[in-house]
Amino acid sequence: MGHAISTCMEFTFDHSSSASTLPDQEEPPKSVFTNSDSIEEIMYLHHVVLKHYWGQNYVSPVVLSSDNETKPKQVLDLGCVTGLWTVEMASISPTTNFVGVNPFSIFPKSAPSNVSFYQQNILNGLQFDDNSFDFIHERLSLSDFTKKQWEDTVLHEIVRVCKPGGWIELLESDACICDKGKVLRRIGRSCKKLFLSKGLVPNLGQFLQTLLRSNPQLTDVHYIENDMPLGKRHGKFGELAVRDLMLSWNAIKIPLSQIMGIAPEHFEAILEAFINEVNVQDLYWRTYRVIARKKTLDEMNERL
Template identity: 30%
Template sequence: MGATFSVNDPHYASYPREIAEQEYKNSEERVRPSNPKYEMPDNIADLERLETQHYLMRYLWQSNFEAPVDQVLKSSDAKVLDVGCGHGTWIFELAQEYPNAQFTGIDTESFLPKRESSDNIKFLEHDLQHGLPFADNTFDFVHMRFLTQYISEKTWEDVIVKELVRVAKPGGWIEIIEFDYPHYSAGPKTRKFTKAAMEFLASKGFNGLLSLKLPSFLKATGQVGDIRKHDKSIALGKWAGKVGEFAIQDMSLLVTELRAELSSFMNISEAEYDQLLEDYKQEVEKFKSFFKTHRFFTQKVNVDEKTGMPIL
């Protein structure tokens, strides 16, 4: 199955501004505690994109994970895997909070952290598209975040999701966070930009609306229980305060990384691309644009060895 994006997809279509803004305003999921546990760092400019992304998600969700694994991670034999760990910010933070647990991060060499690890952390270089180099039923918690633009939809379905479930222990938890490329309450330049990005991804087999497919991919393994999903909207721009500033910086850095390929795909010069990016950053302020993130988590069930059926 390849990527199925179409500009006619109702999930892509830009909402009328008044509807989109009301949806954002009314979203119960975006309400934050009056005294948040996690604050945003003050210095935005000096953070790399992956770190910016981590702190944004941590503040938005007011947690580093949602699966009910807190007590498990406090035990001395708990094992955690972060797939596509990037620079390891998520792992470094949790390893401090849960010193008894063992954390493993896996990614390609270009992303792996350069700083030293603590005794309960290790990092492995590996191409995720070739599966995971671990035995069945190894980890109590398997975590993965924001790999839509790096892994094709077919690989997600045929390899990645199956591997996440395979290496989790029976009774262990799998958690995936992804975002949708389409923007809501979007202006014309923003729609042009996101439409081109979606079509570019689709041309390479990637799906900018992968969140729509993940539940069915997980269910197809036949080895998970109920799949829980929570959504949060992220505002883009200074109009939404520090969160909006972090979000537009993260998104701007992402599309800047794609400049060479995406400008060629759009048949425009890199200078025209840069101007479009500037117009985009102005429009999200004017139209109060936002996009959506999704958090899925589910528990691996025991499977009857004779029948191969899940034991619920």
């Protein structure tokens, strides 16, 4: 496409099952992003683009490392995939213990000593005790869970393993990343139809905000939006964000082409049109964070 950008991959990954794995584990959840050859680059781009435009790796009011504390913080990176966030955070917070969980074994071959990776499927229940983690981080699971799974299992498990007074932070985007640009609108609306056909939640931001607010164990729920500009007019990271989106769409081009009513080989032309559009129009990728605090035992008792 004449749009190649070097991303300087910083990690190599282990595709074997060497990470801790549960016996007799059920098949991992089905994602619309199935077996993409570009998964490692996509995850890398997610990480660097989101960190740049948000300016930080998390926004919750959590102090992860302190030399004055006798007991280290415990952090869960849920759906860590290739573990980039987990490893980076562990490197800068050496007195905090980090646990990365993912249903697929594509973890880094090496990591700091304060990191552990486990191959687990949250839909089977997380294999951790109640009240285990001070901070739970999750990002970009838009294509991973249906509405019913979020309501019946995923949030329940997240809240269960979070310590009283601990924080939960979900970083997500919607299927329609913005409602501007003729081509971008077409892709976004097609993604929305595809997600709905799979029982997924295309407008995950509003859904998660409502879901967290309705949970009686959670308080201090905040919703924060961040519109990340796209295209070469916004420098290297504007271009990297475009590449991230194109690789992600290309990973679902077969079902997306069916929704659009075009042959998969014609999807390349759609991406070319998007490149032309994004470099002349003011387009953006809307992301958001939903954060919440689990109530302390005293706060829970006040309700009784």
